Amino acid sequence: MTRDVVVIGAGVVGAAIARELSGYNLEVTLIEAKGDVGDGTSKANTAICHTGFDASPGTLESRLVHSGHQLLCEYANQTGIPIDKVSAMLVAWDDEQLQALPGLKAKAEQNGYDKAYLISAAATYEKVPDLGPGALGALIVPDESIICPWSTPLAFATEAVSRGAELMRDAAVTGVDVGQSTTLVHTTKGDVETRWVVNAAGLGGDTIEAMFGFDRFHLHPRRGELLVFDKLARPKVPVILLPVPSKMGKGVLISPTVFGNVMLGPTAEDMTDREDTATTAEGFDFMVDKARHLMPTLLDEEVTAAYAGLRAAHDQSDYVIEADAATRYAVAGCIRSTGLTSSMAVAEYVADLLKQAGLEMHRKSDAELPEPPKMPQIGEQAQRPFEDADLIASDPAYGRLVCFCERVSEGEIRDALHSEIPARDLGGVRRRTRAHNGRCQGFYCGAHLTAILQSSVREEI
Amino acid sequence: MNTHVPVAIIGAGPAGLQAAAVLAPRVDGPVVVFDREAQAGGVPRHCNHPGYGMRDMRRVMTGPAYARSLVKLADRAGATIKTSSMVTDWADDHSFNVTSPKGRDTVTADAIVIATGARERPRAARWVPGDRPAGVFTTGELQQAIHLEHQKVGSQAVVVGSELVSWSAVLTLRMGGVNTVAMVTESPRPETYAMFTYPGSLVFGTPLHRSTRVVRVIGRHRVSGVEVEQLSTGRRAVIPCDTVVFTGDWIPDHELVRRAGIEIDPATLGPRVDAGLTTAREGVFAAGNVIHPVDTAGVAAMDGVHVADSVFDYLSHASAPGSAVKIVAEAPIKWVTPSAFRAGGRKPPAGRLLFWADRYVPRPTLVARQDERVIGTVRLGQAAAPGRVFHAPWQLVAGARPDAGDIQITLG
Ligand SMILES: Cc1cc2nc3c(=O)[nH]c(=O)nc-3n(C[C@H](O)[C@H](O)[C@H](O)COP(=O)(O)OP(=O)(O)OC[C@H]3O[C@@H](n4cnc5c(N)ncnc54)[C@H](O)[C@@H]3O)c2cc1C
Numbered sequence: 001m002t003r004d005v006v007v008i009g010a011g012v013v014g015a016a017i018a019r020e021l022s023g024y025n026l027e028v029t030l031i032e033a034k035g036d037v038g039d040g041t042s043k044a045n046t047a048i049c050h051t052g053f054d055a056s057p058g059t060l061e062s063r064l065v066h067s068g069h070q071l072l073c074e075y076a077n078q079t080g081i082p083i084d085k086v087s088a089m090l091v092a093w094d095d096e097q098l099q100a101l102p103g104l105k106a107k108a109e110q111n112g113y114d115k116a117y118l119i120s121a122a123a124t125y126e127k128v129p130d131l132g133p134g135a136l137g138a139l140i141v142p143d144e145s146i147i148c149p150w151s152t153p154l155a156f157a158t159e160a161v162s163r164g165a166e167l168m169r170d171a172a173v174t175g176v177d178v179g180q181s182t183t184l185v186h187t188t189k190g191d192v193e194t195r196w197v198v199n200a201a202g203l204g205g206d207t208i209e210a211m212f213g214f215d216r217f218h219l220h221p222r223r224g225e226l227l228v229f230d231k232l233a234r235p236k237v238p239v240i241l242l243p244v245p246s247k248m249g250k251g252v253l254i255s256p257t258v259f260g261n262v263m264l265g266p267t268a269e270d271m272t273d274r275e276d277t278a279t280t281a282e283g284f285d286f287m288v289d290k291a292r293h294l295m296p297t298l299l300d301e302e303v304t305a306a307y308a309g310l311r312a313a314h315d316q317s318d319y320v321i322e323a324d325a326a327t328r329y330a331v332a333g334c335i336r337s338t339g340l341t342s343s344m345a346v347a348e349y350v351a352d353l354l355k356q357a358g359l360e361m362h363r364k365s366d367a368e369l370p371e372p373p374k375m376p377q378i379g380e381q382a383q384r385p386f387e388d389a390d391l392i393a394s395d396p397a398y399g400r401l402v403c404f405c406e407r408v409s410e411g412e413i414r415d416a417l418h419s420e421i422p423a424r425d426l427g428g429v430r431r432r433t434r435a436h437n438g439r440c441q442g443f444y445c446g447a448h449l450t451a452i453l454q455s456s457v458r459e460e461i
Numbered sequence: 462m463n464t465h466v467p468v469a470i471i472g473a474g475p476a477g478l479q480a481a482a483v484l485a486p487r488v489d490g491p492v493v494v495f496d497r498e499a500q501a502g503g504v505p506r507h508c509n510h511p512g513y514g515m516r517d518m519r520r521v522m523t524g525p526a527y528a529r530s531l532v533k534l535a536d537r538a539g540a541t542i543k544t545s546s547m548v549t550d551w552a553d554d555h556s557f558n559v560t561s562p563k564g565r566d567t568v569t570a571d572a573i574v575i576a577t578g579a580r581e582r583p584r585a586a587r588w589v590p591g592d593r594p595a596g597v598f599t600t601g602e603l604q605q606a607i608h609l610e611h612q613k614v615g616s617q618a619v620v621v622g623s624e625l626v627s628w629s630a631v632l633t634l635r636m637g638g639v640n641t642v643a644m645v646t647e648s649p650r651p652e653t654y655a656m657f658t659y660p661g662s663l664v665f666g667t668p669l670h671r672s673t674r675v676v677r678v679i680g681r682h683r684v685s686g687v688e689v690e691q692l693s694t695g696r697r698a699v700i701p702c703d704t705v706v707f708t709g710d711w712i713p714d715h716e717l718v719r720r721a722g723i724e725i726d727p728a729t730l731g732p733r734v735d736a737g738l739t740t741a742r743e744g745v746f747a748a749g750n751v752i753h754p755v756d757t758a759g760v761a762a763m764d765g766v767h768v769a770d771s772v773f774d775y776l777s778h779a780s781a782p783g784s785a786v787k788i789v790a791e792a793p794i795k796w797v798t799p800s801a802f803r804a805g806g807r808k809p810p811a812g813r814l815l816f817w818a819d820r821y822v823p824r825p826t827l828v829a830r831q832d833e834r835v836i837g838t839v840r841l842g843q844a845a846a847p848g849r850v851f852h853a854p855w856q857l858v859a860g861a862r863p864d865a866g867d868i869q870i871t872l873g
């Protein structure tokens with residue numbers, strides 16, 4: 001059957017687009033090369049839902065980050081995506097940075113955000129006593145939030161599927177034949193015929209562009225390495241510590257996560273290999289060096305994990321989101337560092353473009369739309385299943401812990417393996433439950449988890 | 462649900478089970494051991510090789526057999542062992558919350574023994590960069606995979622470390638049909654252990670790379686090799702393999718101690734305890750590898766016996782632990798335990814101080830000083846070597862004064 005829209009790429013952006021479009025009377029297929037939703041750049045970022053206070057005023061990015069922030073905060077509360085408005089603090093460490101703070105506040109106002117304010121050095125230390133010596137003052141951005149980067153694309157894709165969209169995983173798009181009224185999309189899992197195609201392939205975006213005969217932007221991976229510190233470090237980091245942009249070169253952030261860890265990073269390294277998410281000794285040294293200055297006591301804590309994400313770095317000055325009626329093709333590209341935040345706004349913007357380009361689409365009535373999904377409670381700011389006596393009474397599997405460090409129960413792992421978009425491997429289970437993500441990294445639970453996964457695979461066969 | 466018990470023990474490993482076995486017949490009311498695993502017994506459950514029981518059971522046993530005898534011992538003594546019961550957090554100073562399939566309990570206890578053990582640092586905590594493929598293990602995970610879950614883990618392994626436990630990893634790999642292609646250790650000399658000459662000889666023929674560190678794990682989906690660097694020359698090479706086992710490099714499972722705000726010894730990273738194994742909090746005790754990361758199971762079990770007396774004394778006439786001075790050791794000693802000294806207190810388990818060294822010292826002399834004054838000197842018969850505990854008699858510090866400041870121990 002001919003689809004109305006094929007969305008290529010089930011990262012946070014593509015999943016948001018699929019969710020949005022499936023709210024219309026459209027047959028939507030979401031095609032992802034990897035085995036899971038959100039398994040590309042979207043799984044490895046710093047997970048901040050930005051206000052957009054520091055965007056370049058007047059850009060599309062600024063606009064979409066600003067409205068995306070509001071949309072996502074609301075959606076998170078509705079679906080149970082872990083989110084926590086912890087606020088951000090930009091600490092000035094020298095005169096140049098101190099003098100830059102009022103300008104940043106003014107820029108925030110230009111971006112439609114008027115709640116940022118300046119504080120003194122004393123107030124800075126009062127808020128974050130573990131800061132290293134030498135802080136001169138800070139800018140506070142009260143609405144900066146931390147969010148779960150895994151639940152977000154999963155919630156979008158789950159809602160898309162429940163609204164009738166089709167999800168193809170392990171299906172890489174290898175080419176397209178653009179015809180008179182439909183396009184044939186070739187994938188490693190077979191061909192799909194569709195009227196429209198939306199390219200949300202992230203770092204693969206320029207390759208898809210070329211398939212449609214466009215050459216509007218060029219991408220390369222910019223690697224960002226990150227260190228995750230033990231939860232015991234969390235009390236030291238009550239807010240997101242953002243660097244002040246300065247001539248001194250790129251700074252790093254220290255941020256709490258919704259899971260109760262502390263994150264340090266990212267680095268920024270231009271690469272060519274679009275799959276190389278390795279961490280490096282140089283990256284570690286760079287981050288440690290920064291931390292030694294920003295918060296030396298952080299380094300007394302254990303490292304729980306180290307990973308790297310690849311930003312889709314590009315040669316444009318803004319997002320490239322366009323639709324071409326002639327080829328019935330739209331692209332949401334050059335979304336480098338803010339895509340988690342802006343995803344829902346990007347999706348609305350794309351829907352508008354498609355409509356303007358002539359795709360006939362009518363919003364389904366509320367009665368036709370299923371309830372939004374309820375995402376598993378994997379954040380620290382609400383009650384987790386292991387704490388919920390009633391839940392355990394109703395099903396003892398929620399009281400049988402498998403991952404001790406993260407307090408993940410057998411019930412939650414079972415749910416992840418049987419959800420609307422089931423986990424198929426350890427990574428999938430980790431992103432849905434947090435299991436194996438804790439300080440022991442599998443010393444206690446690794447073998448048990450593998451056994452559960454293997455028996456679930458056997459069950460499927 | 463709220464429960465009150467005279468004694469709660471957190472962790473049913475050798476330390477917790479032995480403490481329970483000694484306390485249960487002596488204490489009026491239930492002595493309850495909580496363990497988050499489905500089976501009690503602690504780490505020995507999955508060390509399916511001989512090397513257990515020599516000290517306390519007077520015979521050589523495998524880990525699982527040893528674990529079973531300890532469980533039987535505690536059980537017969539009348540202790541209550543609650544498995545699949547994880548202590549998740551504190552409700553207040555003497556109460557904690559437990560999650561189990563039966564629900565959520567708040568347990569209040571007059572005396573609490575923390576016997577939560579220690580784990581090996583995983584790869585990231587050792588700052589080893591590179592790809593993040595499957596096939597990277599700690600010994601703990603490896604043993605559970607092979608002995609408890611009967612999984613096929615790989616075929617060619619590199620073992621990182623040369624502690625006691627590293628030989629255990631090699632042995633486990635062999636039993637799991639995995640060939641150890643190399644052992645890599647930063648130490649200039651491998652540390653075998655007298656009783657481990659047997660497994661040591663089994664790995665005879667395995668190339669041992671000394672003074673070498675792992676600088677990178679390679680492989681996108683599955684490990685394809687590790688890059689190593691010779692410390693003296695900086696020369697690098699890749700050892701092809703599909704499995705890497707990071708062994709040793711212990712850290713106590715101290716989460717509950719830290720969350721309670723109980724003083725931590727920055728050297729062991731476990732709770733600071735005195736010779737009676739009392740922590741800085743009244744009525745809270747600690748035993749086993751959580752206070753010495755790590756010694757053998759027999760030593761953990763001995764702690765359990767020892768702490769039982771302290772708990773019993775405390776329950777008979779509860780009194781706040783008096784003021785203590787710290788026992789601090791200097792490099793190359795990494796840690797010493799007990800690390801708090803109270804005048805007039807008991808001697809530690811077996812009357813010994815336990816130490817861990819960062820480098821090899823053949824026939825060391827230990828000197829204890831307080832306020833610059835020498836209070837004890839001991840010449841040891843055994844070497845101080847990284848990767849295993851060495852000990853010295855308590856006399857070394859027994860002459861300390863409670864008002865003369867920290868006790869400093871140096872090794873020469
Ligand atoms: C280190 C780092 C920190 C960041 N911090 C933040 C932050 O704090 N806040 C924030 O808002 N943003 C942040 N970002 C940016 C954010 O992560 C990205 O903007 C966002 O994830 C991009 O989503 P996407 O869906 O466009 O791309 P992706 O997540 O990469 O999704 C694209 C998907 O397309 C698939 N694909 C590619 N080619 C094909 C093909 N031919 N066929 C089928 N599928 C294909 C890929 O497999 C992939 O899953 C950060 C990024 C990095 C790297």
Ligand SMILES: Cc1cc2nc3c(=O)[nH]c(=O)nc-3n(C[C@H](O)[C@H](O)[C@H](O)COP(=O)(O)OP(=O)(O)OC[C@H]3O[C@@H](n4cnc5c(N)ncnc54)[C@H](O)[C@@H]3O)c2cc1C
Nearest residue numbers: 472474475476496497503504512548578749750757758761
């Ligand atoms: C691979 C390996 C090989 C070894 N080989 C030998 C050997 O051959 N001979 C030898 O003598 N020793 C050996 N050892 C050392 C020996 O196993 C340990 O010294 C011993 O198990 C320590 O006992 P323990 O009671 O202190 O801790 P553990 O045995 O670690 O037990 C701690 C228990 O506490 C439980 N626990 C922790 N936190 C909580 C919580 N919050 N709530 C509930 N329960 C909790 C855990 O589930 C665990 O069961 C080996 C160790 C390893 C890792």
